Amino acid sequence: MQIIKRRKIWFSVSGIFVVASILALLVWGLNLGIDFSGGTLAEFQFSEIRPDNNEIKDALQDMNLEDLSVASLADKNVILRFKNIREGNHAEITNTLKEKFEGIEELSFEEVGPTIGKELQRKSINALIIVIIAIVLYVAWAFRKVSKPVASWKYGVAAIIALIHDVLIVAGIFAILGKFYGVEVGVPFIAALLTILGYSVNDSIVVFDRARENLFKGGNETYEEVINRSINETIPRSLNTSITTFLALCAVYIFGGESIKYFMLALMIGAVVGTYSSIFIASPLVVAWERWRDKGVNLL
Numbered sequence: 001m002q003i004i005k006r007r008k009i010w011f012s013v014s015g016i017f018v019v020a021s022i023l024a025l026l027v028w029g030l031n032l033g034i035d036f037s038g039g040t041l042a043e044f045q046f047s048e049i050r051p052d053n054n055e056i057k058d059a060l061q062d063m064n065l066e067d068l069s070v071a072s073l074a075d076k077n078v079i080l081r082f083k084n085i086r087e088g089n090h091a092e093i094t095n096t097l098k099e100k101f102e103g104i105e106e107l108s109f110e111e112v113g114p115t116i117g118k119e120l121q122r123k124s125i126n127a128l129i130i131v132i133i134a135i136v137l138y139v140a141w142a143f144r145k146v147s148k149p150v151a152s153w154k155y156g157v158a159a160i161i162a163l164i165h166d167v168l169i170v171a172g173i174f175a176i177l178g179k180f181y182g183v184e185v186g187v188p189f190i191a192a193l194l195t196i197l198g199y200s201v202n203d204s205i206v207v208f209d210r211a212r213e214n215l216f217k218g219g220n221e222t223y224e225e226v227i228n229r230s231i232n233e234t235i236p237r238s239l240n241t242s243i244t245t246f247l248a249l250c251a252v253y254i255f256g257g258e259s260i261k262y263f264m265l266a267l268m269i270g271a272v273v274g275t276y277s278s279i280f281i282a283s284p285l286v287v288a289w290e291r292w293r294d295k296g297v298n299l300l
Contacts, residue, residue, distance in 0.1 A: 002236070003285050004228040005278060010280035016167055017232075024179075031178025034081055034215020036111050036121050041110045042093070043073065044082040047103030051078045059100040062091065069182070071258045077107070079259065081184075124190040124237065128167075131194060135201050136160050142205070149223050150290050158285040159204045162277040166200050167193055169273050170266055177262075188263040196270030199231030203241075203278030207234050211283065223290060227283050235279060242275040 003010070034041055053070040056078060060068060066083035071080050080093075094106050139156035171191065177183035211230040214221075221229070246268060253264035 001232055003226050003231050004284055007280075007284035007288060010284060013035070013054075014277070014281055017169050017172075018165060021168045021175070024172045024175040025168075028175050028179040030119075030175050030185045031183060032059065033184035033186035036118075036124075038112050039067070039081060039083045041108075041112070043107040044078055044080070044106050044260075045098060046076045046078075046101065047213050048076075050078065051101055053078065056080070056097070056101075060096060063096065064091070065093075065095065073257060073259050089188060120187065127190065128193065128197075131197055132160055132163065136196065137165065139201070139205065139208070142209075148285045150286055153284060154289055155257070158289070159201050159208075160284050161285055162204055162282040163197050163200055165277050165281055166273045167198055169267050170196060173269055174262075174266065183262055188260070189266055192263050192266035192270065195267060196274055198276060199245075199271065200274030203238050203275060204282040206237065207231055207278060207283050210234050224287050229288050231279060231283055238275055238279060242271055246271050 033039075050072070056070045058070060068080065068082040070083070071079045090109055094109075097104050134154070136156040136159075139159050140153040142152075174185055174189065176181060178185065207230060210233055211227050211286050214226045214230050215223075219226075242279060249268045249271065253261060253268060256264060295296075
């Protein structure tokens with residue numbers, strides 16, 4: 001496959017998705033869950049048949065709970081999410097449910113204040129920044145012996161650009177899901193993004209490592225040809241790993257329950273986008289950078 005020669009196509013496809021994701025994030029933003037925005041999370045267990053989620057919402061309708069949502073958890077458990085309530089409403093909610101439904105037990109009742117939510121947002125952003133910086137430093141160190149024709153730190157920068165590409169697309173999709181389907185993001189979403197960063201950079205490093213081996217062997221090939229061959233040599237490995245990972249995530253998404261459904265969805269999207277970027281974005285970026293350095297005009 002002539003991946004390097006056709007890099008304009010891959011860059012254009014990625015550009016469209018990245019721009020669309022940025023617009024979705026700017027216009028709609030992420031639908032922040034209780035973890036970040038503050039609110040109340042309550043879990044109840046039914047001893048017999050669990051009622052429909054809409055029945056539970058109807059039972060609490062007179063209490064005018066703001067942003068109430070009900071999610072099934074396991075076979076007989078449900079999780080209620082809503083904005084912070086007034087003092088005394090906790091007991092009223094529990095009593096109302098016990099009056100409406102038989103065999104119900106409260107397992108947990110937690111409130112997250114806005115201050116804690118903002119602190120979690122700050123720590124989550126810091127975690128992403130620290131991980132990105134650590135990846136750049138690690139890749140630069142790992143490829144320190146490959147200084148020609150491209151400086152080792154450029155591999156790290158190319159990998160980070162590919163990672164930002166992955167995170168933006170995943171975040172953009174969740175902004176769309178939040179707008180039209182009410183999907184919320186919380187701490188599990190940040191955990192998914194961090195996992196995606198690790199998964200994607202691992203794929204990129206595999207390609208870079210093969211390129212390093214081929215560069216050491218020398219030969220009559222140009223740098224562009226060496227990179228293209230290296231990508232083709234690693235494609236079977238990348239696809240096999242991604243497909244098996246994706247199938248495992250699909251199984252957990254389908255059978256794992258409501259509480260981890262969107263965590264799995266983020267990982268599934270990240271696995272697909274991360275595989276794409278490691279093959280079609282990271283290495284072609286390094287080649288494009290090298291051409292720009294040589295010619296000073298045509299980056300592509």
